[in-house]
Amino acid sequence: MPESFLPKPFAHPYEIAPEYAKSAVYFCSEFAIDQAFKIYSGGLGFLAGSHMRAAAALGQNLCGIGILWTYGYYHQARGENRELSVQFNKNEYSFLQDTGIRFTIPIHGHAVWVKAMFLDGSTFGTVPMFFLTTDLEENDDLSRAITHRLYDNDELRRIAQYIVLGVGGATLLDQLDVEPDIWHLNEAHGLSAAFHLYQNHRNLEEVKKRLVFTTHTPEEAGNEKHSFQLLKEFSFFGSIPEEEVRSITGIYGEVFNHSLAALRLSHKANGVSKLHGEVSRKMWDHAENICGITHVTNAQNKKYWVDKGIESARIRNDAEQLRGRKRELKIRLFQTVADQTGKLFNPDILTIVWARRFAGYKRPDLISRDIKLFQKLLSNHERPVQMIWAGKPFPFDYGAIGTFNHLIHTTKPYPNATVLVGYELELSRLLKCGSDVWLNNPIVTREASGTSGMTAAMNGSLNLSTYDGWICEFARDGENSFIIPPADPNLAPEERDLQDLLGFYSKMNEEILPLYYDAPDDWSKLVFQSMNDVVPYFDADRLADEYYKKIYD
Template identity: 30%
Template sequence: MDELIINQHMIQIDPICGMPVDTEKAQFKAEIRGSSYYFCNEEHKRSFLESPRIAYFSMEAGLRSEMPTYSGGLGVLAGDTIRSGADLKIPLVAVTLLSRKGYLKQKITDSGDQLEYPEDWDPSRFLRPLPETVNVRIEGNEVKIKSWIYDYQSPTGGLVPVLFLDTNLPENSRDDREITSFLYGGDNRYRLKQEIVLGIGGVRMLEALNFKIRKYHMNEGHSSLLTLELLKRNGMDADRTRDLCIFTTHTPVAAAFDKFSYADVQKLLGEEFPPENIKKYAGVDNLNATYLALNLSKYVNGVTNAHMEYSRKLFPGYHLRGITNGVHPCRWTCEFFRELFDRYVPGWANEPELLVRVDEVSHEEIWNAHLKAKKALLDHIAEKTGFIMDINVLTLGFARRATAYKRAAMLFSDLERLKEINRTGKLQLVFAGKAHPKDDAGKRVIKEIYNYMTGLRGEIEAVYLENYDLDLAARMVSGVDVWLNTPLPPMEASGTSGMKAACNGAINFSILDGWWIEGCIEGVNGWAIGPYPMVPIGENERRRIEIKDLYNKMEYLIIPKFYHDRDGWREMMRSSISKTAYYFNSHRMMRRYITEAYL
């Protein structure tokens, strides 16, 4: 928790109301879960200790770059959910895995080959270990789980405890100690073990730590085994279990759902959770984690309106809602724009809808804030790679998980055309993103981009930055002029990086998929690439139209506006904030969850 020293007295923040409390004079104090909490009055103390909470389960959670417990958008969303939960004083507790060896540390060779290494980190630098342990039976072994706690406290005072589950205990076998080592590592059986620890172990840990839980919110299907534990606790009453559960699905393709053979389920879970009971809810052929969550949750939602509609076709007979994702406004706004917003739009950080008033900020001030952020990015690139980029050149950014459907190399589809466009107005390109160690197609995309970059050297400067993380993401979304996104529809269920760019006045240039279908006002806050996803055309024809649109808009709209209509460009930057960032934020998202799912 945040601590201040005023007149030699230690000041802490009341986690219920946000008021400062002098720890030496405080009458109301609670010692719990390895820390001391201070309150203005007895009622706040009682509320903190006894009020039921929403348990938010996620396989990954991105809270700090130094804590590599996330791989991409799902974990970053979880981190922003936690931040907004604290800002809005929502009674949340989050549960995730410790991932002692991280996701991967990336090294890219000169020829563009990705090499992966463990990203070991020391949890004791950031987290408090808790003495309580729980057991889960896996493959006949009693696996002991402990947890570490991270108190995320907002400047508003709200506090969300985050539990990181850990099996690296001397009582466990060597194999069982490794269950919480690698995020998304190992084979299918390893993943099933992780999901047992997260779902079943997570419910048991919350009970052991005396959290009173009102609802269980599953962020994707990885934690859906918690429903089995709740079924067992509720005498196999499915209706009572459903009343407790909320499920947010992020995956628009059935092939991507977690599936486990019942042979592995029987072997790993044993008789405590007989397969015949699981098959009623998770499917007959395999344990389908998504269907398990769907069948045992009363509230189910997709993460954009388009994803909701697509999911209703994917899951006929299920009632799905849509809550469009958002990003934490203050976390993803760089310091230069934060200073500007603080001056002109006081209160924006906790009421980001106030950013509609950013029209009061002059073009010049917006441009100057952007130039400072751009310089910070280009300085970082020079430091890390030795490449010197020009602050006056139109800079495009593309950074996200490196996997085939993101189509990161689309920009290079016609090199001669790209060179021709560059002659009408200079371009420079900044790429970043990691491929999963087993995603050979994703690794090939990185290698392709390296080859294209080499072929363009001397004409179009381009860099691929290693080890894309929260801090690098923040530098990129604030420092580029245009944020590019080219996913294959309808694979981008939501996407959030473009929302982060909008917080900093960067302009989106994206395929109409995920959130951008809702956000794009053509020529006002950005540009669309290609047709709407629902237009009934073949994939090859769609790609042909997308590539033509991509190049034409760069040559005839984007470059001329950047170089020859600076006032028009700055007005689009201002609109990117006032017509995008004001709405696509996690505060609005969490208010929807409160009113529709949590109450």
């Protein structure tokens, strides 16, 4: 049988399956592994956490490397007037083991100490994982703060974070005396690892045969860029001379594009949905000497996410059991609603949830922009509706925070609409299990994948979405989900948003509400169809298998 590539104290706690014997390391800035481990912000972390669990279940010879964020992303609470309050609270974790491994890496002319902590795979059912921290007494205050906050708002500190993830992760592998066959960069945050690899081998082909890259960004402007000279001053490129860095990356100007460099240093890259793969190839078709870009559609770990009662109803095709269990799960969710907001929701009323990262292109407030239609929806006594929003804006994105607070004030007069705080794994689970309709309305082509609707579907919630991301591979309108009719892509933004808003209300009033209230058996059939269709393709077992067979090989 194949053996773990990691030394014994950190070896895989399961037998390595022969088909997954190739050794691989997965670099990512965030992992949503468990509610108690607050080192993630949103979709990227949810995806990475599911990947690590599925890889373990399949017996893959994979390990993860991330950063131990002292303050996590942030703790989301309420201020005096019920608005969003951003709190940075220190986290401590007794389940992490000190590896005893400490080393220094150069950052902006300073030797910064890094300590590696270990998460045994048996703790949360993942692959073995290492988390790096600079929050050590040996470091000065600036160096300690590097690993304080995920996605720090300070550009210089973010560069230092990327060096810790990439160079720090690569140095950890040196300390462990292992060199995996595959180095997987999940986003370009760990790109500096590629330059460490190059320093070791001094051969571009040796780097490329090891490196693979997953991009989650569907717009060129969204890819991170920094001053080349600034990165050089920070030791991002290690000791490699500038001329050599420019030669292997093909970047000769002042602006260094991290994703472009990753595409030139990898032997294969992928987008995270079929549509995103197409968008990415078109986006980079002008760039020379990049690797091929395919796609591996994101997925979520069903074993972790699915409610056993809902799953039992699906297996038995028992509509009564489905409705009964869904009602129980709604009551559980509504206890949280009442606790946070003082509003008492009814488990017999259709409940819509919009819950994910608050960002402009995701348009969390879209359906409230026509206040008359919004009021009419919430005042429908014949076919009543309940509406819940949740999600974390970036803590320094004041536009997104403004939208969040605007929705709090907009929903205040309505006993059947509200906004929840504390959007982390467990609240996400409650919302997916307790919703009837999962609303997703990003601007089309702006959502690379968007995975929240997958786990909602696994738990008997029907997707109502614009036609973007993973939905394009899953949805059949009126059969397993509801699709907001695509707006003409040539419309001005205001007209496009209006068309999507009207499409939502048309779907709600003409199809969803009549089906839910007047034809419950037909509603249950559609729910069962959605649940049956979402697996196995959108289960993370398929994703983890596909990375090995399509990307790593």
